[in-house]
Amino acid sequence: MVSVYTDSGGRSLPRPRLIALAGRSIGAIPPPVQVLIGILSLQVGAAFAKQLFAAAGAMGTVALRLFFAGVVLMLLWRPSLRVSRHALPVVLAYGLVLAAMNLCFYQAIARIPLGIAVTIEFLGPLVVALAGSRRLLDALWALLAAGGVVLLSETRGDVSLVGMLFALAAATCWGLYILLTAALGNRTSEGNGLALAMSVAAIAVMPVGVVESGSSLLHPSVLLIGLAVALLSSVVPYSLELEALRTIPPRVFGVLMSLEPAVAALAGLVVLGEALKAPQWIAVCLVVAASIGAARSAKNTPEV
Incomplete structure (x- = not known):
C-alpha cells in the first residue's frame, strides 16, 4: 500500500519512500524521548552557533540557521504553496514567532552565558506548564523544575541586563511557540506546515542578517557551520517536537x-568551556527528576 498525505487543496499525493521510512522511524520513538533528543540537538547547535558569532554576528548566524533549515525542510517535505485559510494564520504566526524567538535568544547568548540564557528562557514553557495543569502532580513537577532553574541562575560574575532582557523576550516567544506548535500539528499534515513556517521565519530574518554581516555570510566555512547549526538547532529538534506534540x-x-x-549548561561546559558550579550540578538532578516525572505522567494521561 502506498503511503499518501493530503495537501492544502485536498489532493492525495504520494509521499517519498525516504520520508515514509523516516516518519515510521520517528513514530517508533516514544514522544518523551523525541523531546529529549530534540533538546540535546538544539543546545549543542546553540553552543556551536555561539562560536560562529565572531565571523557572522548574532543576526547573521540566525539568518543562516533559518535559511538552511527552511531550504532543507522545503526539499524534504515539498509542501504545496496553496495553504488553506484554516492553516495560513497559524503558519504565518508560527514563522514570525520562530524568527523573533531565535533573534532574541541569539542576542542573549551573545551577552550572557548559554546556561543562564536558557535558564531565563525556560520561564516561557514553565508558565505554559503551570497554566495548563489541572493535576496537583503536574504542578509538583513544574515546581521541582523551577527549583532547578533558580539554582542554575547562580552564576558568578556580572550578567548583562540587556542580555537578560533579550532572554526574557525569548521566553515569551518560547511560550507562544509551544502553543502554536500544537496548533500547527493539528491544522497541517506531516512536516508541511513546519517547512512553510520555517521559510516564513527565514524570509523575515534574512534582511537584518545581511545588513549586519554582509558578504561574510558567503564565506565557505561560515556557510558550512551555518548548515550544521541549522540541522542541529532547527531541523532535528523542531521536527521531533512537532511530532511529539501530536x-x-x-x-x-x-x-x-x-x-x-x-x-x-552541559553543552556550554563541553563546547564553550563554561564550567558548572556545585549548585548547578544539583540543579541538573532536579530538572532531570522533573522531566522523568513528567514523562511518567504522560504515560498515565488518558488519550482523548
Whole structure:
C-alpha cells in the first residue's frame, strides 16, 4: 500500500519512500524521548552557533540557521504553496514567532552565558506548564523544575541586563511557540506546515542578517557551520517536537522542556568551556527528576 498525505487543496499525493521510512522511524520513538533528543540537538547547535558569532554576528548566524533549515525542510517535505485559510494564520504566526524567538535568544547568548540564557528562557514553557495543569502532580513537577532553574541562575560574575532582557523576550516567544506548535500539528499534515513556517521565519530574518554581516555570510566555512547549526538547532529538534506534540499535551511538553537549562549548561561546559558550579550540578538532578516525572505522567494521561 502506498503511503499518501493530503495537501492544502485536498489532493492525495504520494509521499517519498525516504520520508515514509523516516516518519515510521520517528513514530517508533516514544514522544518523551523525541523531546529529549530534540533538546540535546538544539543546545549543542546553540553552543556551536555561539562560536560562529565572531565571523557572522548574532543576526547573521540566525539568518543562516533559518535559511538552511527552511531550504532543507522545503526539499524534504515539498509542501504545496496553496495553504488553506484554516492553516495560513497559524503558519504565518508560527514563522514570525520562530524568527523573533531565535533573534532574541541569539542576542542573549551573545551577552550572557548559554546556561543562564536558557535558564531565563525556560520561564516561557514553565508558565505554559503551570497554566495548563489541572493535576496537583503536574504542578509538583513544574515546581521541582523551577527549583532547578533558580539554582542554575547562580552564576558568578556580572550578567548583562540587556542580555537578560533579550532572554526574557525569548521566553515569551518560547511560550507562544509551544502553543502554536500544537496548533500547527493539528491544522497541517506531516512536516508541511513546519517547512512553510520555517521559510516564513527565514524570509523575515534574512534582511537584518545581511545588513549586519554582509558578504561574510558567503564565506565557505561560515556557510558550512551555518548548515550544521541549522540541522542541529532547527531541523532535528523542531521536527521531533512537532511530532511529539501530536500525541502529548502542551502542559506535559512544557515540563519535559525543563531539561533545557541543564543540557544548555552541559553543552556550554563541553563546547564553550563554561564550567558548572556545585549548585548547578544539583540543579541538573532536579530538572532531570522533573522531566522523568513528567514523562511518567504522560504515560498515565488518558488519550482523548
